[in-house]
Each structure stands twice: as C-alpha cells, then as structure tokens.
Amino acid sequence: MTLDPVIRLRLSTMMFLEFFVWGAWFVTLGTYLASDLGASGSQIALAFLTQSLGAILAPFIVGLIADRFFAAQRILGVLHLFSAVMLFLAGRQDDFGAFFVFSLLAMISFMPTLALANSISFRRMQSPERQFPSVRVFGTIGWIVAGLLIGWLGWETGGLLANTFVMAAIGSALLGVYAFTLPHTPPEQTDGPTTVRDILGLDALALLKTRSYLVFFIASILICIPLAFYYNFTNLYLNEIGVQRAAALQSLGQVSEALFLLIMPLMLKRLGIKKTLLLGMIAWALRYTLFAFGDAGSLLWIVVIGLLLHGICYDCFFVAGQIYTDRFAPAKVRSAAQGLISLATYGVGLLIGSLISGPIVDAFIAADGTHEWRAIWLIPAGLAVLVTLFFATLFKEKEAPEPAAVQS
Structure with missing residues (x-):
C-alpha cells in the first residue's frame, strides 16, 4: 500500500519546514544568549525550559481547541504565523527578561504544532506504521539544512546569531501560509465532550500499575534530566572549545538519527525492547564522557563520535519507547499513553533537567570566563x-504482551 505521491510531497514539505523552524534557532540558542545577551548558565537553562512549558501546555491547546473546534491545518497555520512574529521579536531584544517572554510565547505556540503535523499526516495515510517514517525523515532533513545554513553563513563565528531568529521566523511564516493549503483535516467526531481527563491522558495512568511499565515511565523522566545538558549547552561547548561551524557539525547527530530510524525495526527484532532501550541509555553516558575528554584539536574525532551517538541515544530510547508504549497499552488508551509519555519526557523530565543543568554549568566557570567542560559533562x-x-535491574520485558507488528 503506497501513499499518493502528491500527498507525500505535500506532507514531506510540511515536515521539512516544521523542523527547519525548530532547528534554525534552538540549536544555537545557548551560544546566542551567552555571547549577545551575556546570559548566565541558569538563564540559558531557563530559556530552554520554554520547550518543556510548551510541551506541558500543548495537550490543552491541541485537545481543547484543535481536536474539538477547528480543522488541524488551520490551527497549524495560525500557530505558526503567531510563532513567526514572536521569534522575530525575540531576536530583537537586548535583555534576557524581554527575550524570555517572547521565546516562551513562541514555544507555547510551536510545541502543539508537532502533534498537529503528525495528526495531519496520519489522517492521510492508510498504513501510518509503514508510510509515516519516510515522511517524518524530511523533518530531520529540515533540521540538518538549518544547521548547515548557519555554519555556511558563518553566523556563529561572525557574532550574527540574531539572524537565526529571522531565518526561523521566515520559515515559520512560510509554513503558516502553506498550512492553509494542506488537505482539509476536520476535528475527529467524538461521543460527548472532551474532558480534562481525556486531554491529559489520565486513563493511561492505569498502565503504571504494572511494574515494568512503571520502571520504564520513571526511567523516561530520569534520562531526560541529563538530556537537558545536551540540548542546552552542546553548541556553547563546541564554540567555547574552538570548533568551527559548530551548528553544522551538530547536524551529524540528525544524520545519525535518520539512519538509525530506518534500521529501528530490525534492531527491535534482533535485540528486543529491553536491550534496545539499554543501548540508548548506555550511548547517553558514553556521549557525555566523550565530550568530557574531547577537544577541537587532535581529539576532535572523539567529539564527532559523541555527536554521532545522538541517533542511538534518541532512536533507541525515544522511538523504541514509543513503540513499547504502543505495544503495551490497550488499543483504547494508546493515544493517551503516547501523550502521557511525551508529557513526562519533554515536559517533566526536560523541565527538571533545565532547572538543575544551569546552576551546575554556572558552578564550573574558569578564571578566563570559559567553562570547565570536563567536570560539567561527567555529571x-x-x-x-x-x-x-536502575532500568537494567528493575525492568522485566516478559511482563509486556507479545509484540505486534513493529511500528515507528
């Protein structure tokens, strides 16, 4: 069963722009704040926390507004047009307080569009588990292109990172207009009103009564605490140690992510859920260790390996975790379970990570004003x-039901 080529092209374009916008400003955010606004580590972490706040509020925006009253493509367009204005204004601020307000508004409007883009895609697919990955991969390509453009234009070394907000705003405005041309995706018909319990996926909490899923759920929150260090400070780290075109180099992580996404079904078949999840966690620890001992000279290859591990870190935990949740949850609460795990990771986990990573980075400032990155990354x-x-000791894969067809 194949997806109509025209529909595939239109959905792939949507995904490309969706993640181009995100990658255009979020990757270099820490470096921009430190160099242009003189922000501290705690302030940088606070800025990245806007992603978590957006993720926490996203279910309300999508569940209360988009799913009930408006076509998905229209609310996608409105949110991106609003986000475009907020991103443009954020890049024109001279103090952190004003910047935080506009970046928060930008993220509150952007994070719900991730679910909306998926919803628009799924509604046009007869077999999402087979057809979606080849469309979603264009989102990863969009993120890569954004990083390559920043590197090629020399905005990091030239002190011109404020331009990234203009680029992101243009991309968001383009997607905002383009969204209104996408296939009509009206609200799903439901029996009775949508409740707060439905929006938050509270029915999926029953899954936590099973020990293994509870262990997985807790581990998902906990592993996102060290993940915040990667999202918040990798670009600043690369620029401080003297890596040229750091944003472009970071795109290697997304290249790796795309490759591992394609082989994920095979990995799950050969390794099973537990070993795949553990591989992702081990890669997390190894990546930070490599960052701790790498440099921009003869040991740059160590840093590059650490960046390439992003594909294993992300796909072997997040994607495999989504698949595990889909297998484990009963059909009637699968959507709620996916929403709950996203809220736990991108919301709660990254929020905690952002709150603790900033003060830790501030605690390791050297005499010359740079950071003692080895000590930071080892944490x-x-x-x-x-x-x-924790996960290896307590998680028992045998508690899960027999797997159905692998999805991604």
Missing part, C-alpha cells in the same frame, strides 16, 4: 549511568 554521564543501572 550528566554519571546520571545516565545511574538511570541505566
């Missing part, structure tokens, strides 16, 4: 090891 490496041991 999330240690946290990842502890989470790995």
